[in-house]
Amino acid sequence: MTAAVCNDLVLSFIHEKVPQEPPLPDAVFAHTPYIPWALTVSEYLMLASFTCMLALTVIHRHRWIILRRIAVIGSLLYFGRCLTMLVTQVPIADPNYYCSPRLSGADYTLTNIVLRAMRIVSGAGLMINGKHTLCGDYIYSGHTIVLVTSCLFITEYSPRRWKSLHFFSIMVSAAGVVLLLISRAHYTIDVIISYWISTRVFWTYHTLAAFPSLRNVSSHYNHLSKFYWYRLFLFMEGNLHRPVPRRFDWPFRRMRFGTHLLAICKTNLS
Template structure:
């Protein structure tokens, strides 16, 4: 095999010592053939002489040799310089089913705890530093939920034009399912007095029969769990804040999967999330502790998930991998089994029309 040596002469010009460059076919046969194939005008080159002597002496490859691997198989993780990212649509459907089940569980817990909240006539709102500093604004809840609706649809639009949309949607659905499941637990185990003195709560039925609970869940689902639609008239869903979960997650998703150079886009979503959370507090839709816990849980689950997903060594449970001790790690392993690296920030039109007339756009 031809071997190329790059050296630098006294005039700073590169000297290429290549047997094939001389046109002699004998340079392919072995070490001696390579020795006789040097061009005459390089015969006195000190660097080339040293190279020939050292090669003839031990036959080893030097640091300046160019090693060409022929027929080497690509890594199962990387192929063509990009990670192997297998998009499994049915896993995205499983993740969406997981989200839907936990959303229904969350609404079921709300329909149940509505019967357990303390009587507003006997138990005033709990002391809260934010409530002491700022007066209540009833209309602020509509502003917050309008921001939530915008963030949900715009973030969904961003994910749909992502090149690896099925992987990203799968992750978002699964993380949201985890957050709703944990919120169902905290909501069910502890009930606190209603934070607002003006928010309308439906009268208690003093009954928790399954048919009544199902009717309440259907009513909540018809309004997508938002008060702005007039269907959320049940109280008790405080710890922790679902509004904060959605607003925080929307910002984190946009920050993670949009182009890095879109600094202003990231800033817009950061401001929207902050304003939405502020409006929730001003409307007395949640206590401050609900917001703090909601932000903490959402950000930690998101960051832990993506730390595991972006590091292949952490995808394997081991004694020293403490992140793998999370109770949801087996589910994580199921969804991320065939995702071989960091998902790049690349985009393409998701529909067959008019994609055939548009060049594929990839932005990293």
């Protein structure tokens, strides 16, 4: 949550700094049609994928471990996005996208910047809520972060035999990214960087979690310990020394009791 708020604060700060020039050359833009409403569909697909990930987490036996990992990995990715947004601003990719008037003179105050950011926070940073009218949040794509990490968590913590769910999740994420590009909501480079960083952080974090031998900070050959978030990882995963098993149960006692009672009845009938 803190990382998401920081993203909106940075966006509010850089809104006035976005170059007022034509869009940059983009290979995908040059060979695909421009469909403005595709961004709306992309955001609904993103919400569906994120909801599916949360639902899977809630019914997982080790739900608190997964929720903790979602929070840590999401925070790392969004704090990194704060930095890239702050240092580099590119022209608006969609020339028809409405951008709020820029603050100037006496209106350009810290209070107005923060209030403007809070308005975006209240709309969860989504265009479909009608509150995201600031421009400049390009490098790298936040939509792609959610689409990719949701897919990765679903495939990582659901049973291997749930191939239909895995296929559906991959297709939803891929479609969301494609729609993001043809709506001109992001440049292709934004999506590529976002995919690259999201998958590397996810895979590195889970590899470290699965192999306790990689937690040896004193080893000069363990270059993974040089990640800036390595100490945070050790703090968060200090009590875990093996992969999280793919097991499920209901989160509430009444649901668990009903499931147990049903199992007893089936046993007695047989």
